Amino acid sequence: MRIHLLAVGTRMPGWVNEAYKDYAGRLPAECSLILREIPSPRRGRNAPVERLREAEGEGLLAALPRDCWVVALDEQGRHLDTAGLSRQLDQWMQSGRDVALLVGGADGLSEACRRRADFIWSLSPLTFPHPLVRVILAEQLYRGWSLLRHHPYHRA
Numbered sequence: 001m002r003i004h005l006l007a008v009g010t011r012m013p014g015w016v017n018e019a020y021k022d023y024a025g026r027l028p029a030e031c032s033l034i035l036r037e038i039p040s041p042r043r044g045r046n047a048p049v050e051r052l053r054e055a056e057g058e059g060l061l062a063a064l065p066r067d068c069w070v071v072a073l074d075e076q077g078r079h080l081d082t083a084g085l086s087r088q089l090d091q092w093m094q095s096g097r098d099v100a101l102l103v104g105g106a107d108g109l110s111e112a113c114r115r116r117a118d119f120i121w122s123l124s125p126l127t128f129p130h131p132l133v134r135v136i137l138a139e140q141l142y143r144g145w146s147l148l149r150h151h152p153y154h155r156a
């Protein structure tokens with residue numbers, strides 16, 4: 001199974017790229033994580049936030065691979081603990097379909113992305129900056145996979 005991480009925002013700080021690469025690189029082929037950065041259209045002087053969010057959402061939806069589970073990352077979504085994430089990873093792997101994770105930009109995800117999602121996943125009730133979200137996701141997916149495969153990284 002491949003997990004396609006579709007994230008709004010390009011040109012991240014070096015520390016974000018480094019941390020993301022470290023965790024994503026630990027995931028094995030059976031659960032590989034592939035990042036695709038979606039550029040945000042430049043905000044016009046008076047462009048409303050809703051229009052920007054919609055345009056970013058269109059970019060995310062256009063990048064969706066065919067026939068995959070769609071998961072929108074949103075603090076208002078459902079929480080998973082590590083055991084729950086591990087079970088969810090197992091289900092995705094057994095389904096034989098890829099997964100796409102949608103991460104919004106500074107102004108959040110569009111309504112269209114939320115509607116398209118099979119699952120809305122909240123990492124916490126706190127709001128994280130979007131560059132950090134890709135790092136948290138890579139670490140948490142690695143942790144969930146570690147628990148599933150009894151790898152010593154996760155200590156219960």
Ligand SMILES: C[S@@+](CC[C@H](N)C(=O)[O-])C[C@H]1O[C@@H](n2cnc3c(N)ncnc32)[C@H](O)[C@@H]1O
Nearest residue numbers: 073074075103104108109122123124127128130
């Ligand atoms: C800075 S946040 C956007 C905040 C914006 N006010 C909103 O209403 O979504 C940028 C993106 O990071 C992701 N994100 C931030 N915190 C999150 C959390 N606690 N759980 C899941 N995703 C989160 C979401 O995809 C969000 O669209």
